[in-house]
Structure formats: C-alpha cells, structure tokens
Amino acid sequence: MTLSMRAVSKSYGPLEVLRSIDLTVPLGQKLAIIGPSGSGKTTLLRLVMTLEKPDSGTIEVDGELLGARRVGDKLVPDDPKHLRSVRGKIGMVFQDFNLFPRMTALQNIMLAPIEVLGMTRAAAEARARELLGVVGLSEKTDEYPRKLSGGQQQRVAIARALAMQPEIMLFDEITSALDPELIGEVLRVVRKIARETSMTMLIVTHEMNFAKDISDRVIFMDGGRIVEDTGPETMFTNPTNERTRNFLRAVLDR
Amino acid sequence: MTFDFGFAQQILPTLVDGARITFIATVCGMTLALMGGLILAVVRMSQVRVLRWIGNAYVEFFRDTPLLIQLFFLFYVLPFWGITLPAIATGILGLGLNYSAYTAEIYRAGIESVPRGQWEVATALNLSSRTTWRRVVLPQAYPPVVPMFGNNLIGMFKDSMLLSTITVLELFAVTNDIGSTTYRYLEPFTLLGIIVLSLSLGGAWVVNTLSKRVAQAESTSRQPGH
Numbered sequence: 001m002t003l004s005m006r007a008v009s010k011s012y013g014p015l016e017v018l019r020s021i022d023l024t025v026p027l028g029q030k031l032a033i034i035g036p037s038g039s040g041k042t043t044l045l046r047l048v049m050t051l052e053k054p055d056s057g058t059i060e061v062d063g064e065l066l067g068a069r070r071v072g073d074k075l076v077p078d079d080p081k082h083l084r085s086v087r088g089k090i091g092m093v094f095q096d097f098n099l100f101p102r103m104t105a106l107q108n109i110m111l112a113p114i115e116v117l118g119m120t121r122a123a124a125e126a127r128a129r130e131l132l133g134v135v136g137l138s139e140k141t142d143e144y145p146r147k148l149s150g151g152q153q154q155r156v157a158i159a160r161a162l163a164m165q166p167e168i169m170l171f172d173e174i175t176s177a178l179d180p181e182l183i184g185e186v187l188r189v190v191r192k193i194a195r196e197t198s199m200t201m202l203i204v205t206h207e208m209n210f211a212k213d214i215s216d217r218v219i220f221m222d223g224g225r226i227v228e229d230t231g232p233e234t235m236f237t238n239p240t241n242e243r244t245r246n247f248l249r250a251v252l253d254r
Numbered sequence: 255m256t257f258d259f260g261f262a263q264q265i266l267p268t269l270v271d272g273a274r275i276t277f278i279a280t281v282c283g284m285t286l287a288l289m290g291g292l293i294l295a296v297v298r299m300s301q302v303r304v305l306r307w308i309g310n311a312y313v314e315f316f317r318d319t320p321l322l323i324q325l326f327f328l329f330y331v332l333p334f335w336g337i338t339l340p341a342i343a344t345g346i347l348g349l350g351l352n353y354s355a356y357t358a359e360i361y362r363a364g365i366e367s368v369p370r371g372q373w374e375v376a377t378a379l380n381l382s383s384r385t386t387w388r389r390v391v392l393p394q395a396y397p398p399v400v401p402m403f404g405n406n407l408i409g410m411f412k413d414s415m416l417l418s419t420i421t422v423l424e425l426f427a428v429t430n431d432i433g434s435t436t437y438r439y440l441e442p443f444t445l446l447g448i449i450v451l452s453l454s455l456g457g458a459w460v461v462n463t464l465s466k467r468v469a470q471a472e473s474t475s476r477q478p479g480h
Contacts, residue, residue, distance in 0.1 A: 051374050088380045098375040102393050112379035
C-alpha cells in the first residue's frame with residue numbers, strides 16, 4: 001500500500017505546522033518519524049488518519065485520493081462512503097490508548113470488526129482472542145481498561161487496530177504516556193508486528209533506539225518540514241544536516 | 255374548619271383517578287422528552303449548519319416561552335389545522351415538546367463529557383457515525399447525567415398540573431372541582447399535597463437508585479490499575 005503526500009500544508013491559525021510536505025512511503029516500508037516537539041510529526045499522522053484536513057495539497061493511498069475528490073481541476077470534500085472505503089486501509093494507535101472504558105479488552109477489539117467489516121460475533125471473537133495472544137494478554141480478555149496498566153491498555157489498543165486488518169498502520173508516540181518500566185513491553189509487541197507483517201508502518205517516536213532498529217527509513221522533521229530523509233544507519237551515525245545532528249546529540253546524550 | 259375524615263375518604267377515589275392521569279401524563283411526556291431531546295442533541299451537533307440552526311432555534315423557542323402558552327396553542331390552534339387530539343394527548347405532546355428542549359441540554363452536557371480521543375479512535379476504526387453514537391459516545395454520555403434527568407422528571411410532574419387548563423382531568427383539576435362544587439377545600443387540597451409529595455418522593459427514590467446503580471456499573475469498569 002503506497003502512501004503519498006504531495007505539497008501538504010496545514011496551519012492552526014498563524015502557526016504553520018506542516019509546510020508543503022512531499023512524502024512517498026512504498027508498500028511495506030517501516031518509516032520512523034523523529035523530531036522535536038511541535039515539528040509536525042503527529043499532525044502528519046493525523047492528516048493521514050483523516051482526523052484533520054490539509055489546508056492544501058493531496059494525500060493518496062494507492063493512487064486514490066484521501067478525503068477529497070476531483071471535480072474538474074478542483075478538490076472537493078469526499079463523499080462519506082468513498083472516504084470510509086479508503087480510510088478502511090489505514091489504522092492508528094494513539095498516545096493515550098483511547099480504549100472504550102465500558103467494554104472489556106475483548107469487546108474493545110471485537111466492536112469494529114463486527115460493525116464495520118460485518119464479521120460474525122464468533123469470528124470476531126476468535127480473531128480478538130488470537131490478537132490478544134499476539135500482544136501477550138490472553139489472560140486479560142475480560143478485564144475492563146481501568147483494571148489494566150498503561151502498557152497493557154496500549155497493547156489492547158494495538159490489537160484493536162490490528163483487528164481491522166489495515167494495510168497502513170500509524171503509531172503516534174505510543175509510549176509517551178507510559179511509565180518507563182512499561183515502555184519495553186509495548187515496543188517489543190510493535191517490533192514483533194513489524195517483523196511478521198507486510199503492513200506499511202509510520203512510526204512517530206521519541207525512542208531513538210526503537211526508531212533505529214525497527215525502521216527501513218527515518219525522516220527527521222523540524223519546523224513543519226522534512227529536514228533529513230535517509231536510512232536508519234546514516235540517520236543515527238552520520239546525519240548530514242546540522243539541525244538533525246543537534247537534535248540527536250541532545251536526545252541521545254541525556 | 256375541622257378536617258372531616260369521612261369526607262376525605264369519600265373523595266379519595268376521585269383524587270386517585272386524577273393522580274393516575276397525572277402519572278400517565280408525566281411518564282408518557284418524559285418518554286417523549288427523552289427521545290425528542292436525544293434527537294435534538296444529535297441534530298445540534300450535526301455537520302450540517304441548517305440542522306444545527308433548527309435545533310438551536312427549537313431549544314431557544316421552547317425554553318423561552320411559557321409552557322402554559324404552548325399548551326394553549328396546541329389545544330386551541332391545532333384543531334384549526336385539522337389536527338384534533340384528545341386533551342390528554344395534547345397535554346402529553348406539549349409536555350414532551352417543551353421538556354425535549356431541556357433534556358437536549360442535558361444530553362449535550364453528557365455528550366460533551368466524552369473525551370475527544372473517543373471520537374478520534376472511532377474515526378480511526380472507521381466506525382459509521384451511527385455506530386459511533388450508539389456504541390461509543392452515548393453509553394459514556396448517559397451515566398453522569400442520570401441525576402439531571404431525575405430533576406427534570408420531578409419538574410415535569412409538577413408542571414403537569416398545568417394540563418388542568420386544557421380540560422385534562424388530572425389531579426389538580428379534580429381537586430379543584432371538588433372544592434368548587436362542595437365548598438370544602440381543606441380535605442381535597444390536603445390530600446392533593448400528600449399525594450403529590452409521596453409521588454415526588456417516590457420518583458426521587460427511583461432516580462436515586464438508578465443513579466447509584468449506574469455509578470456502580472461505572473466503578474466496576476473503572477477501577478484503578480493494580
């Protein structure tokens with residue numbers, strides 16, 4: 001599933017968060033996105049998830065426009081049906097987990113496959129149990145989110161996103177809200193998924209070691225622009241851009 | 255004037271009949287208001303500006319004009335448009351329309367208490383807006399506002415006495431009738447007070463129990479991690 005962004009810009013009032021971003025992510029690529037806070041990383045993911053609309057520019061998933069359609073030379077908002085068909089290829093895991101509080105772990109995972117994919121209850125449940133196994137939470141199927149630790153909640157959220165069988169998966173700082181001792185278990189799950197699936201993955205993270213060993217490619221963003229775009233080895237050992245060097249020095253020398 | 259227990263006993267069945275009408279009007283009116291309010295609340299959060307505008311206009315209109323006038327309008331003007339309803343149905347409709355505006359505000363408070371992340375994850379899971387409302391937002395929006403619905407229920411119960419002005423023989427109407435035909439007011443109005451108070455207290459108890467039960471369900475699903 002190729003994702004491509006062309007000249008995508010986004011501002012909040014006077015603040016330019018993304019400045020004419022061009023980015024193509026080929027099928028199956030694991031792309032890590034790093035950069036200081038406010039550099040536009042999260043906004044980039046939110047645009048791909050259609051949680052925000054770009055002010056200008058286009059986003060395409062396998063050649064199909066996302067959230068917009070062409071009428072003559074103009075772009076107009078997409079009709080909801082087509083939007084949902086394109087959006088169905090994309091999944092996202094959030095910083096704050098956002099589990100449904102009044103559903104058990106199992107119910108959290110089953111909801112969308114039943115309601116959106118039209119799976120039978122039995123099939124959805126079987127799949128949900130399998131996925132809870134993948135994220136190492138087979139014993140927690142009937143627990144409510146409040147009874148789970150942050151790391152466990154995030155792993156349920158990952159399973160929930162996987163249940164929709166997305167072809168592109170977005171991870172938005174998925175360990176930023178976690179206590180340090182819970183980060184490892186979540187990253188291990190994501191590493192495993194990255195190894196074992198052909199999903200295209202966009203991973204926004206502040207965990208530099210994780211970014212380095214999970215990705216095929218890393219982009220460094222600053223001030224709403226992609227400043228450096230290279231392989232993980234080069235990015236972390238020999239970055240060419242001055243700002244990248246300063247950022248990496250600052251975060252790695254903590 | 256001394257309280258005549260014999261007379262009180264004699265008029266009690268009539269009052270109970272009136273109370274039955276009052277009870278029915280309140281229950282049906284509240285059911286209407288709960289449905290109407292929900293529809294209004296959703297319409298007021300619509301993407302479509304015209305719908306939002308209509309929803310807001312409705313709420314402002316019904317909150318800012320007296321229920322009494324609304325009832326009179328329904329009762330005396332609707333028949334001119336060929337809509338003739340029994341008085342009790344007109345009354346229930348009036349109560350329902352009026353209280354929809356108030357319950358819509360309560361629903362809104364509940365809906366706004368649902369974190370934005372819940373809407374966002376619904377989008378990320380590609381849920382339809384129907385499913386998002388039905389399975390994600392509303393189940394979280396109800397519990398905190400159940401007590402407010404309770405206040406509305408008691409309010410409507412008291413307001414239902416206004417139905418006497420459009421010829422509905424509810425509790426107040428029959429009480430007043432007894433007074434004006436027998437010239438005895440002490441017994442009927444004392445009994446009225448007792449009936450109203452016990453129904454109000456009963457209603458409050460039901461709502462309290464319900465709130466507690468909802469809160470309990472909430473706390474079993476929301477215990478802190480261990």
